[in-house]
Amino acid sequence: MMKRPLVFGLCLFWALVTLFPLYWTLVTSVKPPTAVNGGPTYLPYIDFVPTLQAYIDAFSGIRGDFISPFINSSLISITATALSVLFGTMAAYALVRFEFRIRLLSGLIFAALAIGGFLLFNETLGFSRAQAMGLAFLLALPACLLANRLPLPGPVLGNNDVLFWFVSQRMFPPIVTAFALFLLYSEIGREGFKLLDSFLGMVLCYTAFSIPIVVWLMRDFLAALPVEIEEAALVDDVPRIRIFFEIVLPMARPGLIATSLITLAFIWNEFLFSLLLTTSEWQTLPILLSGQNSYRGDEWWAISVAALFGIAPMMGVAMLLAKLMRSGLTLGGIR
Amino acid sequence: MREPVKYLFIWPAFLVVLLIGLFPLIYSLTVSFQSIRLVPPRPPRFIGFDNYGALLGDERFWQVVTTTSGIVFSSVFVQYVIGFAVALALFSRVPGERLFRVVFLFPMLMAPIAVALVGRMLFHSTVGPVNHFFTLLGFPNLPFLTQANWALGTIVTVEVWQWTPFVILLMLAGLQSLPRDVYEAAALENATPWQQFWGITFPMLLPISAAVVFIRIIESFKIIDTVFVLTGGGPGVSTETLTLYAYQEGFKKFNLGYTSALSFLFLIVVIIIGVVYLAVLRPHLEKRA
Numbered sequence: 001m002m003k004r005p006l007v008f009g010l011c012l013f014w015a016l017v018t019l020f021p022l023y024w025t026l027v028t029s030v031k032p033p034t035a036v037n038g039g040p041t042y043l044p045y046i047d048f049v050p051t052l053q054a055y056i057d058a059f060s061g062i063r064g065d066f067i068s069p070f071i072n073s074s075l076i077s078i079t080a081t082a083l084s085v086l087f088g089t090m091a092a093y094a095l096v097r098f099e100f101r102i103r104l105l106s107g108l109i110f111a112a113l114a115i116g117g118f119l120l121f122n123e124t125l126g127f128s129r130a131q132a133m134g135l136a137f138l139l140a141l142p143a144c145l146l147a148n149r150l151p152l153p154g155p156v157l158g159n160n161d162v163l164f165w166f167v168s169q170r171m172f173p174p175i176v177t178a179f180a181l182f183l184l185y186s187e188i189g190r191e192g193f194k195l196l197d198s199f200l201g202m203v204l205c206y207t208a209f210s211i212p213i214v215v216w217l218m219r220d221f222l223a224a225l226p227v228e229i230e231e232a233a234l235v236d237d238v239p240r241i242r243i244f245f246e247i248v249l250p251m252a253r254p255g256l257i258a259t260s261l262i263t264l265a266f267i268w269n270e271f272l273f274s275l276l277l278t279t280s281e282w283q284t285l286p287i288l289l290s291g292q293n294s295y296r297g298d299e300w301w302a303i304s305v306a307a308l309f310g311i312a313p314m315m316g317v318a319m320l321l322a323k324l325m326r327s328g329l330t331l332g333g334i335r
Numbered sequence: 336m337r338e339p340v341k342y343l344f345i346w347p348a349f350l351v352v353l354l355i356g357l358f359p360l361i362y363s364l365t366v367s368f369q370s371i372r373l374v375p376p377r378p379p380r381f382i383g384f385d386n387y388g389a390l391l392g393d394e395r396f397w398q399v400v401t402t403t404s405g406i407v408f409s410s411v412f413v414q415y416v417i418g419f420a421v422a423l424a425l426f427s428r429v430p431g432e433r434l435f436r437v438v439f440l441f442p443m444l445m446a447p448i449a450v451a452l453v454g455r456m457l458f459h460s461t462v463g464p465v466n467h468f469f470t471l472l473g474f475p476n477l478p479f480l481t482q483a484n485w486a487l488g489t490i491v492t493v494e495v496w497q498w499t500p501f502v503i504l505l506m507l508a509g510l511q512s513l514p515r516d517v518y519e520a521a522a523l524e525n526a527t528p529w530q531q532f533w534g535i536t537f538p539m540l541l542p543i544s545a546a547v548v549f550i551r552i553i554e555s556f557k558i559i560d561t562v563f564v565l566t567g568g569g570p571g572v573s574t575e576t577l578t579l580y581a582y583q584e585g586f587k588k589f590n591l592g593y594t595s596a597l598s599f600l601f602l603i604v605v606i607i608i609g610v611v612y613l614a615v616l617r618p619h620l621e622k623r624a
Contacts, residue, residue, distance in 0.1 A: 004429075007423075007424040007427055007429050008424075008429045008430065010420060010421060010424045011421060011424050011425060011429050011431075011432075011435050014417070014421050014439070014499075015434075015435055015438045015439070017496065018438050018439060018441060018442055018496070018500075019438060021450075021453045021454070021457055021496070022441065022453075024453070024456070024457060024464060025453050025456070028456065036462055037462060039461065039462060039467065040462060040463065040464040040467040042464070086347075087347040087348040087351060088348055090344045090345070090347060090348060091344060091345045091347075091348035091349065093344055094341050094344035094345040095345070097341075098338060098341035098344075100341070100345070111361075114358065114361050115361050115364070115365070118361055118362065118365065119365065129362065133358070133361075133362060136361070137354070137358060162345075166348075166352065169352060169356050169357070171553050171605065171609070172356075172602060172605075173556060173557050173577070173578065173598065173601045173602055173605055174557055174578075175557070175559075175577075175578045175581045175582070175598050175601065176360065176363070176598040176599065176601065176602050177356055177359065177360065179363060179581065179585055179594060179595065179598050180359035180360050180362060180363035180595075180598075181355065181359050182585075183359065183362055183363055183366060183591065183595075184359040184362055187362075204351070204355050205355055207351055207355075208351045208352050208354075208355035208356045209355075209356065211348050211351060211352050212352065215348065239340075240338070240340045240344075241340070241343070244344070265444045268446065269444075269445070269446035269447060269448075271446070271447065271448050271559065271560040271563075272557075272559055272560070272578065272582075275582070276582075276586070285446070286446050286448040286449075286560070289446065289448045289449055289452055289564075290448050290560070290563055290564055292452060293452065293455060293564065298459075298462065300456050300459075300462065303452060303456065304453075304456070306452075307449045307452045307453055310445075310446045310448065310449040311445050311446065311449050314444040314445055314446070315441065315444075317444055318437065318440040318441050318444045319437060321440060321444075322436060322437040322440055325436070
């Protein structure tokens with residue numbers, strides 16, 4: 001369609017633009033301080049003699065603790081990815097294979113009872129805020145479930161609306177939820193149950209925030225699976241749960257892997273929730289990275305090592321994803 | 336089909352999202368109508384819409400909205416133009432296409448915080464290679480991070496670097512789904528590539544373009560990481576974004592009611608932009624359908 005050299009030139013140009021910062025970080029990480037502070041130097045062995053000192057410093061821990069944020073990030077992102085992919089895939093399966101009918105009015109009843117109940121329990125009956133939240137939830141949920149059974153007037157929502165409900169969570173500016181969660185976690189903490197700066201608190205919030213993407217991506221992968229095998233199994237009276245785990249999940253493996261990788265990258269890279277909800281013990285890598293510059297000034301060799309710590313695992317993920325996409329997997333959910 | 340087992344499948348996800356993602360909003364919504372300060376501590380007091388009123392009358396709020404919108408719209412525009420061009424180039428089977436694809440995946444999987452750190456290093460005034468390059472061309476030392484307009488430009492550049500791959504990936508998927516026969520017909524009528532692009536490719540990819548741009552706009556409005564590391568909102572408050580402003584108010588000043596109100600106004604801004612965007616595009620999209 002276009003002229004060949006021009007086309008190739010464009011791709012090459014953008015590839016260079018993409019790779020140069022990565023090259024620069026890699027090269028800077030092996031520079032001795034003099035090769036950084038004297039102005040830009042480009043080629044190892046020609047402009048300067050490379051050294052691994054920055055890596056040795058990082059691993060020996062004299063330049064701050066890199067290891068524990070790395071472990072925190074790994075534990076939190078792997079656990080939250082596993083949970084959100086499990087729950088999200090189950091929900092996506094339900095949305096593909098079953099029909100849901102939800103009355104709009106019962107949703108409104110939930111919102112009204114939750115807000116009203118919270119104010120009632122907190123302001124009038126004198127419960128603490130965290131207790132009032134819990135009680136309001138326990139009041140609103142059964143009421144809304146009950147209301148859904150009654151022949152109430154008003155529009156009835158179907159599967160697509162449920163899907164939209166999930167996806168719309170992703171459109172929220174995260175600061176809205178993050179700040180609300182910070183308030184809630186600190187209230188619960190006042191009751192003696194620690195969620196701020198805890199493993200459980202971080203896993204919960206990342207699971208909740210990743211489920212919408214998983215539902216969105218997995219729905220398309222699952223919808224593309226043939227229904228006949230499942231129907232045959234149903235005729236043989238195999239329970240749905242077993243069908244899901246023993247037939248559906250193995251068939252959806254490429255999609256599951258791709259979705260898990262994307263979710264993992266998303267959680268690994270996430271900054272805002274960790275900034276608001278952790279203080280010291282469970283800080284993740286992005287928080288450590290964000291403090292590097294103000295904390296170290298212009299020690300760019302050490303900062304480069306730190307940045308590489310954050311980037312390297314996701315480079316692996318990128319290669320895996322590229323391999324998956326080459327083997328015929330198109331990203332689902334994107335249309 | 337009435338199968339009770341379906342609830343077993345959907346309830347875990349539904350409950351987690353409802354409880355963690357949505358339910359806390361009820362609390363912060365009530366807080367947004369109160370005056371709560373932790374420093375100095377004061378008992379909460381119901382003040383109605385005063386927080387919202389104060390925000391709407393606050394010059395800084397409007398400046399932050401303008402700054403954020405500026406960053407979002409200019410960076411998404413550039414991402415779309417470059418991304419579409421590179422996708423077209425990749426689609427026409429350049430040599431080394433596979434390698435290019437892997438390379439183009441890298442930036443979007445990197446932590447924005449790490450990207451911003453690298454950006455800070457590249458745009459550094461004395462040791463950074465970008466300034467070195469410009470001085471070689473005969474420019475003076477440019478204030479990439481320390482002067483308001485340059486700093487905004489730098490943030491946009493870093494955003495473009497990181498997120499253009501997303502546009503490339505999706506536009507490429509769109510290109511691959513186009514029917515071949517239309518192009519064969521066009522080739523028979525001797526349509527130039529330029530005519531083919533504006534007559535066929537662009538209109539047929541309009542729906543996916545609309546979706547891609549929409550996702551990027553919504554995602555970009557959340558920007559905090561890049562700004563946090565690159566400029567910290569400075570110089571002054573000239574590069575402060577909505578999320579960063581909310582963070583400053585909530586965690587530096589502990590002005591909880593005000594911050595809650597701010598986050599809900601932010602939500603409203605995003606909803607308005609989304610609705611306007613869809614309203615503007617809908618007639619164009621329906622024409623094709």
